[in-house]
Amino acid sequence: MYGYVRRGNSQPAWLFPFVVTIVMLLSVLPLARLAQAGIEALLRGGAYELISDPALWRAAWYTVETAVLGTVISVLLGCLFAFLLTLTDIPGSGPLGFLFVLPMMIPPQVTALAWVQMSGPSSPLLKALHIAPPLGSPQPLYSVGGIALLYGVQHAPLVYLALRAGLMALPRDGVEAARLSGASGFRVFRDIILPLSLPGVIAGAAIAFVSSIGNFGIPAILGIPASIFTLSTLIFTKFSSFGPRTFGDIAVLSAMIAVISVAGLAVQGKALKGRDYRVIGLSGASAAFALGRWRLAVMPLLWAILFIMLVAPFFALVAGALVPAYGVPLTFKTASLHAFTEILFRQAVTRVAFSNSLFLAGMTALGLLAVTVLAAYCLTRRKDMLSRIVGGLIEIPYSLPGIIVAVCFILVFAAPLPVLNITLYGTIWIILLAYFSAYFAVSLKPVMSAFLQLDPALEEAARLSGAGFFRRLADIIVPLIAPAAGASVILVFLIACNELTVSALLWSAGTQTLGVVIYNLDDGGSADLASAMSVIVIAMVVTMMLLLEILAKRLPKGVVPWRS
Amino acid sequence: MKTFVSALAGLLAVALFSGSAVAADLVLYTSQPNEDAQATVDGFMAANPGIKVDWVRDGTPQIIAKLQAEMQAGAPVADVLLIADTVTLERLKEAGKLMAYKSPEAANYDPALYDADGYYYSTKLITTGIVYNTAASMKPTSWQDLTKPEAKGLVAMPSPLASGAALIHAQTLAGVGSLGWDFYKNLAANGAIASGGNGAVLKAVASGEKAYGMIVDYMPIREKAKGAPLEFVFPTEGVSAVTEPVGILASAKHVDAAKKFVDYALSEKGQQGFLKLGYIPARNGMQLPAGFPARDSIKVLPLNAAEALKNTDQDLKTFSSYYGSK
Numbered sequence: 001m002y003g004y005v006r007r008g009n010s011q012p013a014w015l016f017p018f019v020v021t022i023v024m025l026l027s028v029l030p031l032a033r034l035a036q037a038g039i040e041a042l043l044r045g046g047a048y049e050l051i052s053d054p055a056l057w058r059a060a061w062y063t064v065e066t067a068v069l070g071t072v073i074s075v076l077l078g079c080l081f082a083f084l085l086t087l088t089d090i091p092g093s094g095p096l097g098f099l100f101v102l103p104m105m106i107p108p109q110v111t112a113l114a115w116v117q118m119s120g121p122s123s124p125l126l127k128a129l130h131i132a133p134p135l136g137s138p139q140p141l142y143s144v145g146g147i148a149l150l151y152g153v154q155h156a157p158l159v160y161l162a163l164r165a166g167l168m169a170l171p172r173d174g175v176e177a178a179r180l181s182g183a184s185g186f187r188v189f190r191d192i193i194l195p196l197s198l199p200g201v202i203a204g205a206a207i208a209f210v211s212s213i214g215n216f217g218i219p220a221i222l223g224i225p226a227s228i229f230t231l232s233t234l235i236f237t238k239f240s241s242f243g244p245r246t247f248g249d250i251a252v253l254s255a256m257i258a259v260i261s262v263a264g265l266a267v268q269g270k271a272l273k274g275r276d277y278r279v280i281g282l283s284g285a286s287a288a289f290a291l292g293r294w295r296l297a298v299m300p301l302l303w304a305i306l307f308i309m310l311v312a313p314f315f316a317l318v319a320g321a322l323v324p325a326y327g328v329p330l331t332f333k334t335a336s337l338h339a340f341t342e343i344l345f346r347q348a349v350t351r352v353a354f355s356n357s358l359f360l361a362g363m364t365a366l367g368l369l370a371v372t373v374l375a376a377y378c379l380t381r382r383k384d385m386l387s388r389i390v391g392g393l394i395e396i397p398y399s400l401p402g403i404i405v406a407v408c409f410i411l412v413f414a415a416p417l418p419v420l421n422i423t424l425y426g427t428i429w430i431i432l433l434a435y436f437s438a439y440f441a442v443s444l445k446p447v448m449s450a451f452l453q454l455d456p457a458l459e460e461a462a463r464l465s466g467a468g469f470f471r472r473l474a475d476i477i478v479p480l481i482a483p484a485a486g487a488s489v490i491l492v493f494l495i496a497c498n499e500l501t502v503s504a505l506l507w508s509a510g511t512q513t514l515g516v517v518i519y520n521l522d523d524g525g526s527a528d529l530a531s532a533m534s535v536i537v538i539a540m541v542v543t544m545m546l547l548l549e550i551l552a553k554r555l556p557k558g559v560v561p562w563r564s
Numbered sequence: 565m566k567t568f569v570s571a572l573a574g575l576l577a578v579a580l581f582s583g584s585a586v587a588a589d590l591v592l593y594t595s596q597p598n599e600d601a602q603a604t605v606d607g608f609m610a611a612n613p614g615i616k617v618d619w620v621r622d623g624t625p626q627i628i629a630k631l632q633a634e635m636q637a638g639a640p641v642a643d644v645l646l647i648a649d650t651v652t653l654e655r656l657k658e659a660g661k662l663m664a665y666k667s668p669e670a671a672n673y674d675p676a677l678y679d680a681d682g683y684y685y686s687t688k689l690i691t692t693g694i695v696y697n698t699a700a701s702m703k704p705t706s707w708q709d710l711t712k713p714e715a716k717g718l719v720a721m722p723s724p725l726a727s728g729a730a731l732i733h734a735q736t737l738a739g740v741g742s743l744g745w746d747f748y749k750n751l752a753a754n755g756a757i758a759s760g761g762n763g764a765v766l767k768a769v770a771s772g773e774k775a776y777g778m779i780v781d782y783m784p785i786r787e788k789a790k791g792a793p794l795e796f797v798f799p800t801e802g803v804s805a806v807t808e809p810v811g812i813l814a815s816a817k818h819v820d821a822a823k824k825f826v827d828y829a830l831s832e833k834g835q836q837g838f839l840k841l842g843y844i845p846a847r848n849g850m851q852l853p854a855g856f857p858a859r860d861s862i863k864v865l866p867l868n869a870a871e872a873l874k875n876t877d878q879d880l881k882t883f884s885s886y887y888g889s890k
Contacts, residue, residue, distance in 0.1 A: 121772035135699045135772040136718050225759050225768075227887075239633070240626040240726075246633070325790035327697070327770030334791065347602050349619070414637040423639040508634070509591045509641045510618040524597045524621060525763020525783065 011378050012469045019375045020390060026437040027393045030408030037411050038255045041248030050249050055229070060256060063230040066147045066219070067212035067264075073152025074208040077305070078159025079201060084298060086167040087193065088289045091299070097160075098549065099306050104157035105541050107498040108217030109519050110534040111154055114313035115141055116221065117320040117531060142226040147219050151212040153309050158211060159204030166200030167193075185289050206268035210261045214401020216501040220519065231257045232403045232501070239505055247411065254404040261400060314538065320531035339532035350533060352510060353517040356428065360513065361496035364435040365489040368443035371436075372488065376444055377477065380451040398441035402501030409434040410505060426508040434502045443492045450484030486551060494544050498537065588618035590821040593631065594646040595624045595728060596808075597763065597783075600841050604646070607837040608828045615821050623761045624648040624728030628656075635661075635815070643816040644825050646687065648728030649806040651872050653684040656811070663812040665823050669830035672848050677807060686807030687829050689844040691862060692733040693803045695765070695784040698793040700775035706800045707743060710751060710776055717755035718775040720768040724883055727761040729780050729806045735879055736804035736867045743801065745882055752886040759887075770794055780806075782842040785855040796855075802863035807846060 041050075050056060081100050085093040103111060117123055120139035126132040140146060170193065178188045219230040229237065235253045238246055291298060322335045343350050375394070379387045397405050413424040413433075424430040454477075462472050478485070500515030507516045514537055522530035594601050598621055605617045622630065624647045634640045645653070656662050657679065666682040677686040694704050702714040710719050724731035737743045757774075765777040766784065770792045781803075784796040810829045812822045828834045835845040842853045852859055872879075 132772075135697060136775055137773065139771075139773050225764060227757070227759055237725075240623075240629045247636075325770065325787045325792035326767055327772065327787075327792045327794070328790070342599065347598060348605070349598065349602070349621075352618075414633075416638055423637060425637040426634055426639045426641050508630070509593070509620045510588060512620075520621060521598055523623075523761065523763060525761070525766045526598050527767055529598065 011381055015374060015378045015469075016382065016387075019371075019378055022371055022375070023390050023393050026433070026440055027397055030405070030412050030437060031396065033411045034251055034254060034404070034408045037248060037251035041252050044248065050252055056234070056253070056256075059229045059231050059234040060260070062144065062219075062223070062228055063213060063232075063257070064260060066144055066151060066230060067209050067260075069145070069148035070151025070155065070212045071205050071209045073149060074155040074159045075201060075205050077152060077156035078163060078204055078208075080305075081156070081302065082160045082163040082167060082200075083193075083197075084302065086164050088291045088298075090291060090295065090302075096302055096306070098545070099310060100160060101157040102310060102542070102545070103153050104155070105494060105498070105545060106538060107500055107515050107518070107534075108150075108154055108215055109221055109500055109515060109522075110217075110317075110498075110537060111313070112141075112150055112218045112221035113320075113518070113522060113527075113530060113534055114317040115146075115150060117527075118313045118316035123316060123319075139225075141222050142228075143222075144228060146222050147228070147230075150218045150222065151208075151215060154215070154218065155208035155211050158207045159201065162204030162207060163197060163200040166197050166203075170196055189289075202268055202271045206265055209264040210399060210401075213257060213261050213264065214403065214501070216401075216403055216504060217515070217519070220504075221522065231260075232401060235403055235407065236504060247414070250407050251411065254407045257401050258404055265399070314535075317531050317534055317538075321528055321535050323528060326525075326527055339528040340536075343529055343532045343536070347529070349512060349517055353512045353514045356511055357497050357499075357514040360428065360432055360435055360499075361493045363432055364439055364496045365443070365492040367432075368436060368440060368492060369447070369485055369489055372440070372444045372447045373473075373478065373481070373485065376447040376451045377473075380448060394444060395441045397437045398439065402438060402499070403505065405434050405438045406502045406505040409437070426511075428511045431503050431506045431511060431513070434506060435496050435499070438499075438502060439492050439496060442495060443488050446484040446488040446491065447481060450481040454480055483551070487548065490544060490548050490551070494541065494548075497544075498541065588818075589615045590617045590818045590825060591641050591643050592617055592619040592646060592825065593627045593642040593644070594619060594621055595627060595648050596621065596646065603841055604829075604834075604837060607834060608825055611828055611831075611833060612821075612824050615824065617825075623726045624652060625726060625731075628652060631813075640813060640815045642813055643818045643822040644810060644812055646808060646810045646829065648690070648808055649732045650679075650684060650686065650809050651732060651869050651876070652728055653679075653809050653811050654869060654873055655876075656813075657683040661814050663814045663816060663819070663822075665812055665826060667823075667826050667830055669827055672832075673830070673846060674848065677846050678809075684809040684811035685826065685830055686809050686846045687835075688808050688838050688846050689805055689864075690729060690808060691781045691798070691803040691805045691844075691864065692729055692778055693781055694797045694799055695769050695777045695779045696795055696797070697769050697772055697775050698795055699772060703795075704776060704797060704799070707737065707747065708801075709799075710756070710778075711747070711754050713754075715754060715756075715776050719751060719754065719756035719777065720765045720774040721751075721756060721758045721778040722762045722765050723758040723760060723887070724880060726759070729762065729804075730758075730778075731876070731880070732806050732867060732872065733778065733804040734883055735872045735875070736865050738879065739867065740801060740865060748883065749886055757887070758883070781844075781856070782853075785853075786842045789855060798857065798862050802865040804867065805864045808843075 081096070084090055085097050090096070116139065119126070119141055121133045121135065121137045123132055141150070174192055175188055178192055183191070214232060216232045216236065219228070219233045220236065223229060223233055231253055235250045238249055238253070319330045321339045322337070323330050324334055324336050324338060328334050379391055409430055410425065413430050416423045424433070459472055459476050462476055467475070498515060499513065500519060503513040503516050504519065507513060512520070514533070518530050518533050518537070521533065592605065594604070596604060601619055601621050605619055609615060609617060620627070620630070620642070627645070627647055631640060631642060647653070653662065662683045664682045667685060670678055670682070670685060673685070678684065694707070694710065696704060702709065702712065704710060704715070709715065722730035724734050734748065737747060738745050762780045762783055765779045766787065768774040769777040769779070770787060781796060784794040788794045788796070810826050812819070812826060816822045830847065832847065835847045835850055839845050839850060839853055842855070844852055844856065844859070
């Protein structure tokens with residue numbers, strides 16, 4: 001054990017093994033169990049029936065089709081906003097950027113509900129404006145195109161953020177040199193900026209693709225009514241018609257999603273391979289282009305897109321929450337707060353959901369922080385192969401679709417724990433563990449970047465003066481990384497609060513989460529209650545994002561994802 | 565710095581105060597819509613102060629799936645079931661998953677409405693008929709009207725895969741000489757869609773996305789009273805019916821509370837609660853909710869429960885062959 005600790009490395013001997021144990025528990029064990037269940041199902045031969053089922057291949061096809069189309073839309077939207085907000089002198093880029101990333105933080109099923117309320121013959125909003133389509137018109141969003149469109153809206157911020165990070169690092173002198181030599185703005189964009197920003201676009205596209213593959217909320221609300229199943233909704237429906245083969249079947253289906261996700265990431269790797277994008281020179285290409293007259297065309301365009309993406313669906317959602325019954329047009333006479341009072345004061349399940357989601361999100365954020373401070377400390381100090389592998393293992397569950405994480409934890413904890421003889425399945429603790437696994441990487445990132453910026457001299461001085469590990473931790477390290485830790489906590493809290501996919505398979509009596517309740521309310525025909533609850537959740541998200549925005553001034557760069 | 569510490573402290577406080585799932589004294593799995601389930605539970609808790617109820621709502625097939633998954637994991641959570649149909653409970657009884665309890669309230673019920681050994685008791689009568697949007701051109705009066713050209717592409721129905729009542733409904737109509745499975749085949753050929761539960765049908769028809777639907781009675785009758793553009797018809801051939809039985813699981817951890825729940829659901833007070841929500845109570849001598857025609861004018865089609873249970877898998881396959889996923 002002693003040789004384990006490197007010279008000149010101040011960490012205690014137990015630290016790295018401790019981190020490795022946690023990673024084994026949260027990443028390796030669940031994934032290994034999934035692989036095992038999948039292989040067992042294949043070997044038992046029951047898998048032939050599953051694999052030969054045309055429904056499976058249709059679902060795989062829809063999964064890829066919607067994800068590819070959605071990615072295209074995300075890339076178009078993300079690039080438009082990233083280029084215009086980063087490179088031009090467009091006024092109001094701060095609020096525009098904040099609003100553009102908002103959809104990313106809103107639960108997908110809420111986005112889907114809002115858009116459904118906005119369009120089609122059902123829309124209380126269109127009815128109030130007397131422009132609703134006639135009786136018998138199909139809801140256009142219940143289609144492959146509808147699913148892809150909402151994937152595009154939901155994941156465009158991911159492309160925006162990935163591209164923006166690259167654009168901020170563009171060499172300003174290259175652009176200026178070209179400009180001085182008389183190159184036109186278009187020429188500079190085509191020959192310098194576009195090639196250099198390609199890695200960001202590809203990275204963003206890959207994240208958008210993988211997120212679309214794993215999305216559950218959008219295909220659940222838009223696809224199931226039209227009998228269009230993606231792999232994640234197929235897993236969900238298999239689970240809701242539970243039979244003796246279900247555990248094996250969903251393991252095989254999960255493996256299939258994992259393969260598609262990994263293939264998407266591999267294409268990304270291939271696209272970036274063999275290209276060298278290192279740039280020299282001053283970065284910070286802020287406002288390289290003056291919009292001039294174009295401003296009059298570009299500004300309304302961006303605000304119009306944001307209006308369609310955010311404002312209109314939100315008002316539709318509010319209208320849907322205010323009508324007394326489905327199909328009634330919203331007027332001052334018909335509007336009622338019934339749905340809000342029912343949600344807030346009558347329904348026990350919504351109170352349960354609020355308290356569960358807050359509890360889970362709070363515990364996940366704080367519990368993970370304790371682990372991530374230790375993990376980030378030892379991963380940034382040991383710069384060897386082993387710690388890189390551990391870092392990679394932490395990333396895996398986050399990059400996999402939530403439904404796979406849920407399936408893994410069902411498989412590991414469905415049976416009572418050995419020795420202790422306690423069953424975690426059906427309790428809130430299995431959801432908590434799955435959240436720990438899914439959001440480890442989210443929590444780690446800000447803390448890691450804070451550690452990398454930390455000057456080791458301070459801690460060394462303390463060590464030389466005889467301060468022990470915990471002393472240094474409490475007196476030096478934690479105060480220095482506190483801002484990043486705060487951001488990590490809020491970020492994880494925000495994401496975990498709105499989670500649906502993981503808990504959709506893991507919830508039970510008394511452990512419903514916000515995401516589950518919204519989905520279940522809509523599924524049971526109480527669209528008004530689902531809308532009211534969604535409105536409250538959106539208000540909560542915006543409040544927390546504004547809180548992060550206020551904190552952002554004191555944080556290291558890159559910690560709040562939508563800030564530059 | 566101080567801001568962060570207090571922010572962290574605040575979050576911690578929220579997390580701790582909100583607490584995890586508090587242990588309940590009774591866990592109910594039900595297929596009633598949320599508002600009704602809450603009202604039922606509220607009524608029960610008012611009649612039995614001191615018993616805290618946790619409840620889960622989902623479609624009957626999903627509830628059964630959840631239960632099965634929990635049983636396989638060795639930790640069934642539910643104590644009492646209040647779900648769509650007796651066929652499902654009969655199946656659970658035969659598998660030894662239910663507990664017999666002879667409720668004293670049974671004396672007020674038609675013996676056909678409960679299990680003689682006390683494994684389950686019907687609580688209400690829920691019929692499935694036709695709903696149409698008031699803007700629709702045709703006013704349907706019979707099931708066959710839904711296969712007419714006027715209804716082409718405009719009919720929605722709940723899927724038997726997602727709704728217990730829908731399964732019984734399909735099995736009932738399939739047993740009627742003039743309808744049979746051919747009726748479902750013709751409907752599919754006429755562009756009818758089957759997906760989700762009754763809630764989805766309500767939404768589709770109330771919104772005008774579809775003009776006609778097959779649906780359980782209470783939903784459109786209640787929504788119409790709230791102003792939704794809906795009308796409900798009891799078709800001339802007759803309607804199918806489920807009775808939303810209540811039963812105690814053999815694995816129940818809160819047996820006494822569960823027995824109290826069964827007694828409450830069958831008691832006059834509990835039945836009044838269902839009546840107020842717009843359901844036809846199963847108990848003798850009760851009134852009908854507002855918006856319903858006289859009870860003797862509703863023609864309920866017969867269903868042989870034992871036959872239905874035996875044929876369920878085959879019937880689901882037949883249905884799926886007409887309305888498979890795209």
